Amino acid sequence: MTTTSGTTAAVALPPGGFGNGIFQAYVNGEERPGAGEFTVLTGELNPAGPGLDVLYGRGTPGTSYLRVLDVGTGVSYVQGQLVTHAKEVSLDPLVTSVQLSGAESVTRWVVPDAFVLEQRVAISGTTAADTRLTVTTKVTDFRPERHRFRIEYVWDATVAGDDAPVVQLGAAGGSFRPFEPVSSTEQTFPRSTGDLAVVDRYANPGAPTFAVAVSAVGDPQAVPDAVQYVCLSDAVFAPVGEYVTDPARDIAGPASDCRNSAGRTDSGLLLRWTADATPGDATVAATVRMSPASPYATTLKAGPLSLGSATATLTDTATGRPIPGRTLVFSAGGRVRCTLTTDGAGRATCAQLLTGLLGYDVDFAGDAIWAAAHAHGGLR
Template sequence: MNRTRLLAAAGTATALLLAGATPAPAAPEKPDRATAAAAPSAGNDVFRVSVQRTEGLGVGSFTVRTGPAHPAGAGRDVLFGGGVPGTSFMTVRDLTSGVDYVQSQYLTMPTEIALDSVYWTQSALGTTGFRTHWSTYTDAPGDGKLVLIDQDVVVHGSTVADSSVEVTTTVTGSTEDTFQLQYLWDTAAGTDDGPVLQAGAYNPFAASETREATLSAVDSVALADNEGGPTLTYGLTGTGPARVTPPPTPPQALQFVCWPRAVGAAPGPYQTDPAIDVATTGAGCPGPSGPDSAVRYLFAPAKVGPSGVRASASLFSTTPDPTSITVAPARLGSPALSATLTSRGHGVPGATLTFAAGGRTLCSAVTNPSGVASCGGLTEGLAALLGYSASYAGGGIWAGSTGKR
């Protein structure tokens, strides 16, 4: 292990703290997806995870995309990156020595040491994930204490109903120092780098959180895109939910934050500011492509002791809301065919309905804000006089359905 380089960095960090130095946070720049080094991918047909293995880019940092069986379609961001990891990562705080080991290239505080600078290995966990291991010493030369850090990023399940992405960090070693683990997850939803948040299960017709906020003892939270209407949603664990295995570690704090602000903040407690918009206008949170939201986990401090310190959180899939279609009688006029798509008693806007009769498609139309879609003229009306159907294929938010008359 590269003990000499680590101890030199730790000494520099301590000297800066004793001198009362205040670092100037650098403006964070996200990785260039087109030129960033390729990262290995693993998972199932619902979620694919990629984990960084290139030194200098945050070894072990991770990102998540949808797979081919996801109802919102394949290759859509769930954590930012387009398959290139680098902006979602963990920090291991040694509260005894005052050193913060950061799994990222974003070092903005004098206490921070990049985990890239210590000995590390990475291995596959079958075909569904990766384990990254770091070995290092803490404290002064001659009084070194071995610290072992393991991070597992692994996909569980096989269907939309049971798939989840588990991130677990474990600290062990020949030390009884007190450690505190934290995660910063750069949430995304498709091309929207500033998704909105709701506490609990996602309801597409309910109000969402769009500003920085600290949530207390929530079972879970849901994220969804809000640029042109929701098309993709997923959940993040809090104290639950019970369906996620292994059970997550209840966080000391779960916060909805501005990624550029949080990535430059000091490790440890973070003060959210409700005046900062992270998901709509981006006021106070200008990301490279507009609003830039993230979720920040802080776990309770604990001594390593014989069983180590462990923190686990998961991202999980959600089943699309059921829908129903009410078909109106055919008319010999224009529009000849009409149907209403609803969910939870509300009209579903922006969904494409396909009208058919006699085994052939007659026309298709997009639902208006009330969930009504209409199309066709005299020819389609005549073809539908003996009965016709309207179908919605479904997507990441609403499930497919068919109505007949």
């Protein structure tokens, strides 16, 4: 579904799940394949609108999941049913519980005579600025000898209907910068990585409409190795810890050869840690937040009205740069006269304002990247 501006339209949230109005998470119960798998949508109070994918699924978990390699035994434990190598096993038969409480879920698996694995998906905060989706994995090893683990989050990032979003590396706590370059080729960002903004680009024309920032952390026994921007359909078949990115490979553009089973371009994220249990606990976590935390200010200028026609221009207030691909609503005489999309210069022209002898109004409703704006124009 698209709006008049060409961007993916927000839709009603499917039933179930939990959240705080900004994000809504959905988790598979223990009785289903892929126990503990989760997906995320925007909530009813999200500035981007409700029901937009943050992770693929439209509220049905399935393509974002956990993988854990016990380095000592060489066995990999995979959340869900996508078992592709001889020493991989599904975690499904090992699940003991999936508990939902408030705005979080906790899934536990027990590997007999070895370790307990716990995944916690939690949503905190009360506003778009302070909301965090935090995914925490804890390994509790009860064997006497020290064991090392490699832990991977394979996330099918899908932003505002774009299943092949692009990324932009920024400082920890920084904001997505809509006028600066983004990456559409595979990348491996080292352990010193700050926040990685994930943003729509090709599915929605014009300037980006929605971005989230992803960061990876770990306790002293679990240092993040890397965050990889990957061709998801290839990365899911690589052994844990062994996927190698190709910085020359386009994985997001229309001409990309990175395609999923449905033939659509499909980029994603692979977050990786090395964790030592000594014995004891090793904990890793990743967070997702809105980026920018608050929409950037906009300036809307209403040009003079002449022979029933007028042009309005929408720009970013701080930089003065035009904002394309945004819907402007022109009103006159108490009625909406035009609903138009800004062009590459941030302009839209309404030629149906003949009744606007007292001038006209033009409005931009705002979204997750840029704030709302209003202007009034009069006769020349």
